[in-house]
Amino acid sequence: MWDHQTGHSKGYGFVSFRNQQDAQKAINDLTGKWLGNRQIRCNWATKSDNENAVENSEEDAPENNPAYTTVYVGNLSHEVTQAALHCQFHALGAGVIEEVTIQREKDFGFVRYNTHEEAAATIQMANGRILNGKPMKCSWGSKPTPPGTASNPLPPRIQPFQILPSAAMNQGYSAAELLAYQRQLA
Incomplete structure (x- = not known):
């Protein structure tokens, strides 16, 4: 998507696929990869996304917005527990972990850090690391941390x-x- 007034990219776009399996594979394979100096975030678009494409300026992108402190961790094996994920990310030493959650039935989880910089460092260090035989896919969480969220560091696992x-x-x-x-x- 391009800004017609400036001629610059809006920082997002849409890709159509002939079948759902190819689209899902693209989402799985490309989420967390880097394109230039930006990390790719892929998800399913809805008709309203295409009709009312929301402005997404460079400042609002998660990698540039200090309100984003959560790391999305995808491609987890069914055996990974919340404690194991916490232990794995604590071992990276990237910062203070505030919260760890897992959606076991969907094979993904989230690790929230105290600061944006800690989350950014973690994404770069953890993306592609093997956990229980599978490479983790790490990227920014889809929502910023709500303002006023109390800091409650978790003890090391x-x-x-x-x-x-x-x-x-x-x-x-x-x-x-x-x-x-x-x-x-x-």
């Missing part, structure tokens, strides 16, 4: 301690001692 069967790995500790240590960590 620790990977669950696992007792390995090898006696050499236990370094002489009994199973009961290792279990007590695991409880202490939790």
Whole structure:
């Protein structure tokens, strides 16, 4: 879509496909990819989107709008839990995580950060990383964080301690001692 007065791009567009499967594949494959210095966000358009295409200036784009602090995380396997996603993103060290949610039946989730800059760094670091055998597709959440949302940082998640069967790995500790240590960590 072009601004006829300035001749510049409005920052969005529409693509038509012959069949729904090809359109869904494009949404899945292109969301989170970079085009120049902008990250692509794909979604289904409705008839009203085409008729009343809303102005989307460069300033309002999520990558330029400090109100956006949420990272969309797609292509998650069914086994990924909210705790595992939290742990994975905490390990990146990009910033303070405020909230983690998962839509398990739809294989995606959201990670909200304290600042826009932290979310932007996370998108670049996490996009394409493998989690449970699948590459994550990370991009901006579809809505800005509402003004006045209270900051409530989540405590860091620790990977669950696992007792390995090898006696050499236990370094002489009994199973009961290792279990007590695991409880202490939790």
